[in-house]
Amino acid sequence: MAQPTDTPVRRHGLATVGATVARIARPLFRRRGFAEGAVITDWAAIVGAHLASIASPERLAFERGQRDHGTLMIRVASAFGLEVQHLSPQIIERVNGHFGYPAVARLKILPGGMPELRAKRPPRGPAPPPPTADTLATMQSVEDPELRAALERLAKALQTTADACAPAKGPEKAKNGGDK
Numbered sequence: 001m002a003q004p005t006d007t008p009v010r011r012h013g014l015a016t017v018g019a020t021v022a023r024i025a026r027p028l029f030r031r032r033g034f035a036e037g038a039v040i041t042d043w044a045a046i047v048g049a050h051l052a053s054i055a056s057p058e059r060l061a062f063e064r065g066q067r068d069h070g071t072l073m074i075r076v077a078s079a080f081g082l083e084v085q086h087l088s089p090q091i092i093e094r095v096n097g098h099f100g101y102p103a104v105a106r107l108k109i110l111p112g113g114m115p116e117l118r119a120k121r122p123p124r125g126p127a128p129p130p131p132t133a134d135t136l137a138t139m140q141s142v143e144d145p146e147l148r149a150a151l152e153r154l155a156k157a158l159q160t161t162a163d164a165c166a167p168a169k170g171p172e173k174a175k176n177g178g179d180k
Helices: 017-031 043-047 049-054 078-086 088-099 133-140 145-165 172-176
Strands: 055-061 070-076 104-111
Touching (some): 043 049, 043 055, 049 055, 049 078, 070 078, 078 088, 078 104, 088 104, 133 145
Antiparallel strands (some): 055 070
């Protein structure tokens, strides 16, 4: 059986990003007290999306010479401190279950603000083209009045969207406030 190594997995001469990032970040995690960087990288998978949005791991401290039964310090948004305190046994159980050994014995809750995480919007694509005359003619041949009305509303919405996304027309002088 092959032994896992610290070298990045290569496919067609390229290293996978996950393996490379883990190798580079390992010394940084150790300086912050994380012998196991997976506490940070897999935090949302370990504790769930809700807890990951209100709490983040700050440091994992062990007794000198030990690598188990440590204290995990987590930063918690102030309003959720009590909730996280009540969920401490489940958080410890999930972290230890993730690692497969009793890495954490205690949680220390550090009150404070969480960094704002903005939901990223997907980039807007181009507006759909407005319905063509051929499409409008075909729409009139639909016998069901409710379906025809729904198609007409859709055509009107597509036309409005196309008009709103179209570049502004007109002389540049008017747009820029005249020549200067």
